[in-house]
Amino acid sequence: MDYIISNRMKDVSGSMIRELFKLAKDPAMIKFGGGNPSEEAFPVKEIAEISERAFKEQAVGMLQYGLSEGYTPLRDTLKKRLSEEGIDFEKNDILIVSGAQQAADLSSKVLLNEGDGVIAEDPSFVGCLNTFRAYGAKLYGIPLKEDGMDLEVLEKTLEENRNIRLMYIIPSFQNPTGFTTTLEKRRAILDLAKKYDIIIFEDNPYGELRFKGEDVKTIKSMDEDSRVIYAGSFSKVMAPAFRVGFMVLPKPLMQKMTVAKQTTDVHTTVLFQHICNEYMTSYDYASHIKRVRELYKHKAELMVSSMEKYFHPDVKFSYPDGGLFVMAFLPEGMDSQVFVKKGIDNLVACVPQVAFAVDQSKTYSGFRMNYSSESDENIVKGVRILGQMTYDALKK
Amino acid sequence: MDYIISNRMKDVSGSMIRELFKLAKDPAMIKFGGGNPSEEAFPVKEIAEISERAFKEQAVGMLQYGLSEGYTPLRDTLKKRLSEEGIDFEKNDILIVSGAQQAADLSSKVLLNEGDGVIAEDPSFVGCLNTFRAYGAKLYGIPLKEDGMDLEVLEKTLEENRNIRLMYIIPSFQNPTGFTTTLEKRRAILDLAKKYDIIIFEDNPYGELRFKGEDVKTIKSMDEDSRVIYAGSFSKVMAPAFRVGFMVLPKPLMQKMTVAKQTTDVHTTVLFQHICNEYMTSYDYASHIKRVRELYKHKAELMVSSMEKYFHPDVKFSYPDGGLFVMAFLPEGMDSQVFVKKGIDNLVACVPQVAFAVDQSKTYSGFRMNYSSESDENIVKGVRILGQMTYDALKK
Numbered sequence: 001m002d003y004i005i006s007n008r009m010k011d012v013s014g015s016m017i018r019e020l021f022k023l024a025k026d027p028a029m030i031k032f033g034g035g036n037p038s039e040e041a042f043p044v045k046e047i048a049e050i051s052e053r054a055f056k057e058q059a060v061g062m063l064q065y066g067l068s069e070g071y072t073p074l075r076d077t078l079k080k081r082l083s084e085e086g087i088d089f090e091k092n093d094i095l096i097v098s099g100a101q102q103a104a105d106l107s108s109k110v111l112l113n114e115g116d117g118v119i120a121e122d123p124s125f126v127g128c129l130n131t132f133r134a135y136g137a138k139l140y141g142i143p144l145k146e147d148g149m150d151l152e153v154l155e156k157t158l159e160e161n162r163n164i165r166l167m168y169i170i171p172s173f174q175n176p177t178g179f180t181t182t183l184e185k186r187r188a189i190l191d192l193a194k195k196y197d198i199i200i201f202e203d204n205p206y207g208e209l210r211f212k213g214e215d216v217k218t219i220k221s222m223d224e225d226s227r228v229i230y231a232g233s234f235s236k237v238m239a240p241a242f243r244v245g246f247m248v249l250p251k252p253l254m255q256k257m258t259v260a261k262q263t264t265d266v267h268t269t270v271l272f273q274h275i276c277n278e279y280m281t282s283y284d285y286a287s288h289i290k291r292v293r294e295l296y297k298h299k300a301e302l303m304v305s306s307m308e309k310y311f312h313p314d315v316k317f318s319y320p321d322g323g324l325f326v327m328a329f330l331p332e333g334m335d336s337q338v339f340v341k342k343g344i345d346n347l348v349a350c351v352p353q354v355a356f357a358v359d360q361s362k363t364y365s366g367f368r369m370n371y372s373s374e375s376d377e378n379i380v381k382g383v384r385i386l387g388q389m390t391y392d393a394l395k396k
Numbered sequence: 397m398d399y400i401i402s403n404r405m406k407d408v409s410g411s412m413i414r415e416l417f418k419l420a421k422d423p424a425m426i427k428f429g430g431g432n433p434s435e436e437a438f439p440v441k442e443i444a445e446i447s448e449r450a451f452k453e454q455a456v457g458m459l460q461y462g463l464s465e466g467y468t469p470l471r472d473t474l475k476k477r478l479s480e481e482g483i484d485f486e487k488n489d490i491l492i493v494s495g496a497q498q499a500a501d502l503s504s505k506v507l508l509n510e511g512d513g514v515i516a517e518d519p520s521f522v523g524c525l526n527t528f529r530a531y532g533a534k535l536y537g538i539p540l541k542e543d544g545m546d547l548e549v550l551e552k553t554l555e556e557n558r559n560i561r562l563m564y565i566i567p568s569f570q571n572p573t574g575f576t577t578t579l580e581k582r583r584a585i586l587d588l589a590k591k592y593d594i595i596i597f598e599d600n601p602y603g604e605l606r607f608k609g610e611d612v613k614t615i616k617s618m619d620e621d622s623r624v625i626y627a628g629s630f631s632k633v634m635a636p637a638f639r640v641g642f643m644v645l646p647k648p649l650m651q652k653m654t655v656a657k658q659t660t661d662v663h664t665t666v667l668f669q670h671i672c673n674e675y676m677t678s679y680d681y682a683s684h685i686k687r688v689r690e691l692y693k694h695k696a697e698l699m700v701s702s703m704e705k706y707f708h709p710d711v712k713f714s715y716p717d718g719g720l721f722v723m724a725f726l727p728e729g730m731d732s733q734v735f736v737k738k739g740i741d742n743l744v745a746c747v748p749q750v751a752f753a754v755d756q757s758k759t760y761s762g763f764r765m766n767y768s769s770e771s772d773e774n775i776v777k778g779v780r781i782l783g784q785m786t787y788d789a790l791k792k
Contacts, residue, residue, distance in 0.1 A: 239459035
């Protein structure tokens with residue numbers, strides 16, 4: 001039988017990272033390629049404790065069908081916390097989703113027609129780029145600088161493409177670059193969204209993982225005319241396998257988004273919503289976050305200082321202020337995909353920039369390195385191996 | 397700000413059942429309206445036990461990112477069990493989904509273009525009808541009889557509408573009618589699917605809940621040319637809030653469906669997949685299923701025998717062989733929506749057929765009654781109240 005694949009999915013292929021991982025199965029491989037949070041960061045004891053108590057005291061509530069909008073106590077806690085960060089819940093509401101990836105899926109379902117344009121930082125998180133592609137959206141990549149998108153290219157793109165409906169942005173500790181958009185640029189981006197009447201999808205999975213510098217206000221907190229959809233996640237502060245995230249939505253979008261959620265997976269698992277809520281309200285959540293930040297600060301410093309020591313000086317990178325990633329750039333014109341493949345041969349896995357590119361037919365010089373998954377020893381060892389490779393590559 | 401809703405979602409509204417529930421909030425309300433499994437059916441002790449052990453012995457595996465395809469031990473167990481029911485895993489594969497609802501979502505995403513036709517039994521499960529609507533599919537309802545769809549109308553519809561790509565069917569203990577499609581009709585439906593080269597989506601959430609009569613082979617087990625997608629669920633045999641279901645897919649569809657899963661919610665929660673697997677492999681799962689069947693048999697018998705006793709003889713219904721529902725039909729021409737609203741005034745909630753109809757602009761005479769959620773006492777009491785109402789309605 002011949003299967004006809006929908007137009008929207010025909011050209012969407014899996015994440016290149018997964019293909020790389022198949023090459024990288026050797027247990028001796030040093031893993032800078034993934035995006036997994038550190039296993040040391042999971043509050044295992046507390047999770048087990050809350051779970052045990054929940055099954056003892058309110059099993060039925062944890063097991064029976066839940067509300068599509070989400071578990072009410074968690075929604076209330078999030079509203080309280082996010083209000084303190086300046087988000088206005090007179091004008092907004094909270095929808096719990098099965099991981100922030102679902103926030104992109106539901107937003108696309110509700111807001112995008114096939115052929116509609118979506119602005120994305122370039123490079124950007126491939127998971128969400130593929131979500132937009134899976135709804136037949138046309139992606140417009142805007143070069144991402146250390147301080148945020150290139151505003152000139154952004155405005156020109158908006159001006160020339162009136163089919164653009166949505167802008168996808170990870171303003172803090174971006175994946176894959178680790179870059180953080182400055183407050184000035186966030187304001188300018190919001191102004192442009194207003195001028196061209198588009199919606200901003202602000203994805204902030206790493207927001208709580210700042211280990212350097214000062215917090216920068218979220219775009220959502222400056223959103224006066226309700227054009228920002230904000231997505232947060234418990235994957236990096238609790239556990240990814242919980243699949244619990246949340247969307248802050250302008251109230252007029254709440255009903256349609258909830259219907260979209262209903263038709264997609266009915267509701268998010270109740271136990272894990274309960275654990276997130278309990279941990280935030282009855283435990284010392286602040287200390288936990290502090291501990292996770294210190295862990296990542298240590299690992300990031302170790303990786304970046306090793307890169308300073310071992311990498312050829314023509315390879316550029318910058319110290320991230322938070323999150324899980326640092327991106328290194330070979331001199332312009334060099335293809336990092338060749339470099340990454342050689343790295344895998346040498347038992348160090350990174351991800352080439354092309355995996356995160358809007359246009360995957362070009363070549364790029366960057367490669368993403370993750371510092372949250374490996375031991376200190378392997379961080380130093382892996383960077384040393386890559387460093388030797390940079391000298392080899394730049395000698396030729 | 398004006399929000400432009402996508403064409404595909406513009407006309408999809410929430411399930412009417414939810415709206416009814418808002419009316420039905422009175423704690424004294426007798427709840428025949430929902431589709432919740434009985435809380436007595438949850439294996440709470442075992443779930444708590446497996447969960448506790450998992451967090452003790454393999455916490456990281458339960459908390460870290462999992463595979464989009466699903467938890468390998470669960471996939472293997474399901475393959476083994478379903479092979480015994482005649483499904484061929486040389487030609488098929490298993491994708492774990494976040495509840496069977498997601499099976500419909502992913503199938504639509506991968507297989508349907510806007511405007512493509514989808515055949516559905518009429519009435520049918522509104523959750524999945526809305527999923528197809530949410531991808532811009534055009535629904536064609538085929539009247540459902542006690543032994544399955546009207547084959548004449550089915551063939552005529554297929555003949556006249558060459559845009560039809562998919563057929564959605566719940567062959568066993570259908571929601572909302574409780575009807576089971578006979579083996580002969582299953583064969584005929586598969587033959588028609590072959591003749592018109594369409595895909596069958598066989599939804600079987602209640603398959604294990606047979607409490608009367610003999611098992612009928614699944615359509616998937618007769619699927620020689622790999623045109624059947626089969627969806628199963630743990631919602632009714634373990635717990636709905638697990639959000640764990642599975643799809644049996646022809647192998648050529650596995651890769652695209654997995655990509656669609658990735659872009660939707662990355663993967664299904666690992667702990668609940670592990671609990672389902674542990675319970676099936678290390679506990680007496682067969683006894684559990686037997687106990688659940690006995691519970692539902694008792695409740696179904698109580699409801700139907702009470703209906704025989706209290707309902708006006710012109711109201712028709714049939715004893716289901718399994719599942720959670722029985723549907724009663726007022727004499728043709730009567731609008732069950734009026735009847736159901738009156739029921740809510742009298743503190744008994746049911747769901748009118750129109751909520752499950754492909755064409756919701758017409759009036760229908762049926763109403764769905766659920767027997768799994770209420771106490772024995774309330775089942776008798778609620779049926780007695782509705783019975784009195786049937787006499788009142790038919791007197792006029």
